[in-house]
Amino acid sequence: MADSPAKRHFQRMLAAQEAASKAPHELMDGATAYEQHMAQLQSDRLRLKQVQSAQAKAELKRDMLPAYGNYVAGVIEAGKGTPDEVLTTTMLWSIDVGAFDEALCIAEYVLRHGLAMPDRFERTTGCLVAEEIAEAALKAQKVGEQFNAGILARAASLTAAEDMPDEVRAKLHLALGRALLSGVTDEALPPGSDVQAGVDNLKRAIDLHSSCGGKKDLERAERLLKKHAVPPPSPGANS
Known part of the structure; x- marks a missing residue:
């Protein structure tokens, strides 16, 4: 189904419901929205590895970020601080492309709940x-x-x-x-x-x-x- 306001609303609500159902420090594994976006993240990372230019990587990230927007909004709206690699990666990519307001909105949630960056950082x-x-x-x-x-x-x-x-x-x-x-x-x-x-x-x-x-x-x-x-x-x- 093509992207639409209804689809974006559904993605945000699903992310919010799943995030709200998880206790702090409980893994997001098994949550449908999280699994879908983690799969997307892995695919996007493979694409980024094929690019050597830092500027070209930033432009690619700029194109990729909207796909995570509804998920991120849903988690921030209802999440309880569950570790979330999609969230922390989106925060970092937002900084990389100069979307600082968006990055700091995520950072406020991430820091409030003491979420760590993935182990490679x-x-x-x-x-x-x-x-x-x-x-x-x-x-x-x-x-x-x-x-x-x-x-x-x-x-x-x-x-x-x-x-x-x-x-x-x-x-x-x-x-x-x-x-x-x-x-x-x-x-x-x-x-x-x-x-x-x-x-x-x-x-x-x-x-x-x-x-x-x-x-x-x-x-x-x-x-x-x-x-x-x-x-x-x-x-x-x-x-």
């Missing part, structure tokens, strides 16, 4: 989420592109209590600091800019890892903070 889930999003932001910033500070702030909030190397958390704070200061110049302070928050995140990054590369950013940020500081009211201004 050496990093913990929290570390992976923080580092992959930070790396994506730093890569964009390196070539002069802007990166949404809200995405980085949400990633930092979600992973604040997660254990990870200091160097990884430093990357996230460095990227967030730079994002908050994006567009701020001696002459201009874009609407919504928060120079103090940018300074605070750069200081945190350097405190965590002194070689993170943020010292020049901090010097510039502190100069901008002084430049754009609101002067105190003059004596007798309200008299």
